[in-house]
Amino acid sequence: xxxxxxQYSLPNCTLILEGLSETTGGIIQSDMxxxxxxxxxxxxxxxxxxxxxxxGGRDFFESLVTAVSSYAQEILSGLPHQHQHLENGxxxxxxxxxxxxxxxxxxxxxxxxxxxxxxxxxxxxxxxPIAIDLSTVQxxxxxxxxxxxxxxxxxxxxxxxxxxxxxxxxxxxxxxLVKQAAPAALGLSSLALAAIAxxxxxxxxxxxxxxxxxxxxxxxxSPNSTIPGQSTTEPPLPPTTTNTTPQSNLGGQTTTPVTxxxxxxxxxxxxxxxATQVPPTTTSNLGTQTPxxxxxxxxxxxxxxxxxxxxVQSTPAPVAPTVPPTDSTVAxxxxxxxxxxxxPPTDSTVAxxxxxxxETSTAPNSVVQTPVxxxxxxSxxxxxxxxxxxxxxxxxxxxxxxxxxxxxxxxxxGRNNEIVDAASLKILNRNLYRQLQQSRTExxxxxxxxxxxxxxxxxxxxxNYEPRNQPAQEYLNQTPLPNVGxxxxxxxxxxxxxxPVAYFKVVFTPKGVLQVSPWRGYQ
Amino acid sequence: MYIDTPxxxxxxxxxxxxxxxxxxxxxxxxxxxxxxxDLILLVIEALDIGGSEAILSVARELExxxxxxxxxxxxxxxxxxxMRRYTQRHSLSVVEAKALVLxxxxxxxxxxxxxxxxxxxxxxxxxxxLSVEHHFRLSYFLERFRKHFRSxxxxxxxxxxxxxxxxxxxxxxxxxxxxxxxxxxTSGMQRFWTSLFDGEI
Numbered sequence: 048x049x050x051x052x053x054q055y056s057l058p059n060c061t062l063i064l065e066g067l068s069e070t071t072g073g074i075i076q077s078d079m080x081x082x083x084x085x086x087x088x089x090x091x092x093x094x095x096x097x098x099x100x101x102x103g104g105r106d107f108f109e110s111l112v113t114a115v116s117s118y119a120q121e122i123l124s125g126l127p128h129q130h131q132h133l134e135n136g137x138x139x140x141x142x143x144x145x146x147x148x149x150x151x152x153x154x155x156x157x158x159x160x161x162x163x164x165x166x167x168x169x170x171x172x173x174x175x176p177i178a179i180d181l182s183t184v185q186x187x188x189x190x191x192x193x194x195x196x197x198x199x200x201x202x203x204x205x206x207x208x209x210x211x212x213x214x215x216x217x218x219x220x221x222x223x224l225v226k227q228a229a230p231a232a233l234g235l236s237s238l239a240l241a242a243i244a245x246x247x248x249x250x251x252x253x254x255x256x257x258x259x260x261x262x263x264x265x266x267x268x269s270p271n272s273t274i275p276g277q278s279t280t281e282p283p284l285p286p287t288t289t290n291t292t293p294q295s296n297l298g299g300q301t302t303t304p305v306t307x308x309x310x311x312x313x314x315x316x317x318x319x320x321x322a323t324q325v326p327p328t329t330t331s332n333l334g335t336q337t338p339x340x341x342x343x344x345x346x347x348x349x350x351x352x353x354x355x356x357x358x359v360q361s362t363p364a365p366v367a368p369t370v371p372p373t374d375s376t377v378a379x380x381x382x383x384x385x386x387x388x389x390x391p392p393t394d395s396t397v398a399x400x401x402x403x404x405x406e407t408s409t410a411p412n413s414v415v416q417t418p419v420x421x422x423x424x425x426s427x428x429x430x431x432x433x434x435x436x437x438x439x440x441x442x443x444x445x446x447x448x449x450x451x452x453x454x455x456x457x458x459x460x461g462r463n464n465e466i467v468d469a470a471s472l473k474i475l476n477r478n479l480y481r482q483l484q485q486s487r488t489e490x491x492x493x494x495x496x497x498x499x500x501x502x503x504x505x506x507x508x509x510x511n512y513e514p515r516n517q518p519a520q521e522y523l524n525q526t527p528l529p530n531v532g533x534x535x536x537x538x539x540x541x542x543x544x545x546x547p548v549a550y551f552k553v554v555f556t557p558k559g560v561l562q563v564s565p566w567r568g569y570q
Numbered sequence: 571m572y573i574d575t576p577x578x579x580x581x582x583x584x585x586x587x588x589x590x591x592x593x594x595x596x597x598x599x600x601x602x603x604x605x606x607x608d609l610i611l612l613v614i615e616a617l618d619i620g621g622s623e624a625i626l627s628v629a630r631e632l633e634x635x636x637x638x639x640x641x642x643x644x645x646x647x648x649x650x651x652x653m654r655r656y657t658q659r660h661s662l663s664v665v666e667a668k669a670l671v672l673x674x675x676x677x678x679x680x681x682x683x684x685x686x687x688x689x690x691x692x693x694x695x696x697x698x699x700l701s702v703e704h705h706f707r708l709s710y711f712l713e714r715f716r717k718h719f720r721s722x723x724x725x726x727x728x729x730x731x732x733x734x735x736x737x738x739x740x741x742x743x744x745x746x747x748x749x750x751x752x753x754x755x756t757s758g759m760q761r762f763w764t765s766l767f768d769g770e771i
Contacts, residue, residue: 123749123765124606148741149693149748182693183748184686187755194756208757212591212767 051083053202055195057188059094062196064108064203083202091189096179101155103140110140111155112193112206118143118151119190122183126213143186151186153179254520257513466505466549469569475549478507480563483553486527490559493522497555500566501528502548510548526555584632585668588763591771599662601652603766605729607667608651610674610753610762612722613746616715617681617688628673637669655724667766674750675759682754685747692744702740715743 055062065088068081089108091101117128138156146152155177181189197208466472479501497519502511512528514520523529550566615621622641629638638644647666649658662670678685684707691705703709716739723730733739753762 119752119761120765120768123752123762124768126768149696149744182689183751184689184693187686187748187751190752191755194758198756208760210757210760210764212764212771213769214771215769 049081050087051081053083053196053199055192055199057192059185059188060192061092062192063090063092064196065089066203080201082204084204086203091192093179093181093185093189095185098177098179101177107140107155109206112196114139114141114143115190115193116197116208116210118186120210120213121145122151122186124213128213146180149183151181151183153177153181153189155179464547465567466547467567469565471505472549472565472569475503475505475507476551476563476565479503479509479551479553480561482507482509482531483527483561483563486530487561488527491525492559493518493525493555493557496557497522497526499526499528499553501551501553503551505547505549512553522555528553584672585665588668588671588759590664591764591767593771594767599650599664599667600766600770603667603770604650604662605653606766607662607670607674608648608654609742609746610678610750611648611670612718613715613743613750614674614677614681616711616718616743617684618677621677624677625673628676629669632669632672632676634669634672637666638673653723653727653730655722657724668763671759671763671766675753675762678750678753678758682751685751685754689744689747689751692747711747712740712743715739 049068051066051068053064053066064083064086066083067085067087069084086105086108088102088104089111091111093101121128140156142154144152144154157176194208196202197206466475495518496516498515499512499519500515501509503509509528509531512531514523552562552564552566554562554564556562611621611625614625618624622644625644626638626641629635629644638647646658647662647670648654649656650660650662651657688708688711691708692702695702695704695708702712716736719733719739719742725731725734733742749762752758755761
């Protein structure tokens with residue numbers, strides 16, 4: 048049993064092993080180096096290191112060797128090998144960690160350091176682990192010393208170089224995990240933020256799309272029943288009608304020339320002068336109330352003239368400019384201008400003209416399709432024209448009363464309950480335009496075109512309107528439509544359905560121009 | 571007149587010193603490993619002006635001519651690095667990888683002194699917080715490495731994109747130089763070879 052000392056020297060590191068040989072050495076082979084099989088003390092001297100000596104027994108040495116060896120692999124591949132130690136659950140005696148790019152920290156736990164230490168230089172055990180920063184070259188010398196020890200088969204042959212690549216399950220370092228988790232965490236946090244933000248937002252109301260009106264009518268309504276309904280409901284109406292009459296009169300005076308000219312000349316396109324919407328109201332009144340007609344009309348008549356000259360001039364003025372875009376007939380437009388300027392004189396002239404006009408106009412219209420509107424026009428004119436002999440009234444009124452209701456029904460019979468004939472549409476069209484134009488407080492501009500379908504009674508009341516595109520829905524409150532309608536009566540109710548209805552397309556252009564036209568056009 | 575070349579050349583015995591991990595079943599050689607081998611050879615070329623010639627001559631010395639026949643073969647093998655401008659589709663065979671590792675470690679061992687000098691110089695410069703230009707040999711090496719890297723690697727690859735600046739390339743060169751130092755050791759070749767399979771089995 049001889050004490051053997053082995054030393055592996057490198058410029059920056061010296062590894063000194065002291066131990067015993069199990070075999071009784073000298074006897075067998077004196078020329079061979081004896082095998083160092085029992086390690087008594089191992090010491091690692093590092094150049095430039097002046098702390099307590101790094102020495103220990105076999106535990107320390109084994110730990111040092113494995114730590115150094117695996118850390119060398121870590122340097123080469125960049126993948127951590129430390130897990131192999133951590134798996135055991137206890138902190139290894141010797142650890143190596145990367146400290147910056149080019150420094151490597153050697154950490155040695157204190158208590159074990161001196162457990163087997165025979166050197167008297169370190170009597171007191173340091174409480175803190177020893178940490179030494181090694182440069183790459185110093186580390187390499189340490190690794191090389193260990194490798195030379197491994198390669199030495201005569202020293203501790205039980206310890207050898209064991210290199211094994213890191214398994215795939217350990218390959219992913221913590222940094223990678225952080226990097227991988229970052230996108231997911233970001234996504235989750237943004238989702239949470241969005242959820243919080245939306246939590247405060249009101250839940251949007253679900254608006255069921257309205258079904259197109261004509262189909263409903265077609266299904267439900269019996270056309271004929273409307274007439275009695277209308278006639279019965281109208282007796283209470285007279286006050287309203289009288290109220291409307293001024294409008295009608297206003298329109299009447301202006302329209303009279305217009306209608307007379309338009310009806311006669313261009314049959315369908317004549318509907319353009321919008322101001323003529325009023326007449327139907329009066330005509331309907333006249334038509335329904337034929338027996339009492341004579342009394343209301345004279346009442347209405349005296350009221351009209353004082354209002355008319357003032358109001359008329361104002362009303363046609365806005366009408367006239369707006370008309371051109373909507374209507375195709377240019378020839379018609381000039382008519383309001385002359386009308387507005389010489390209002391007082393025109394009354395007489397107008398009144399004179401209409402009387403012959405209806406007769407002439409009736410003929411072509413009746414020929415074309417429906418004589419409905421034609422009698423209405425004379426009736427309005429008769430209202431307007433005060434001087435016109437009473438004979439015209441009776442003549443016209445019976446004709447209107449007799450003709451109008453059946454005319455509308457006749458027209459509606461064909462298509463559900465809808466008023467289709469061009470002449471009555473023309474009048475209603477003007478009425479609607481007038482109503483809308485008057486209830487507009489200001490010309491508002493819209494980002495897009497607003498399209499509505501408006502349902503109108505023969506007496507000129509707007510019973511229903513529905514937006515036909517999304518902006519129309521959004522800007523509904525900025526349009527005069529909510530103010531015009533008596534109420535937005537649901538067209539589903541049977542009582543409503545049984546009355547004739549005319550549908551119009553109301554468009555507010557982006558520049559604020561109002562356009563009114565029959566929903567199905569003139570036929 | 572034809573000279574028949576042997577159809578199957580016996581693999582050189584020296585390659586047997588590099589064992590393939592048991593559960594690495596003749597798979598395609600890992601991407602990171604191909605890249606690592608080529609970069610180590612690139613560092614050798616940057617250290618030694620006649621590096622590429624030295625690689626071929628060492629191949630002859632080690633009797634690896636059957637695997638690395640000529641310059642073109644060497645170039646094609648090194649182009650299995652996915653960073654390369656002209657990346658080869660086919661992967662590196664285990665034998666070819668072994669041959670390249672053998673050559674690299676052999677050359678590295680011959681340059682041990684130079685590698686240590688440069689690493690020490692870099693250590694001292696960084697301790698004094700001086701730039702690498704203060705050491706002529708080191709700055710020369712780094713300059714050559716940057717030039718080689720930029721001329722051969724595809725700058726649009728994400729792996730290459732990370733080394734767009736001089737500083738990043740210098741760091742890479744120093745890290746590779748440190749790795750090359752570990753290749754020079756007693757069992758450096760085994761260490762390097764084993765490290766190529768880290769995280770791949």
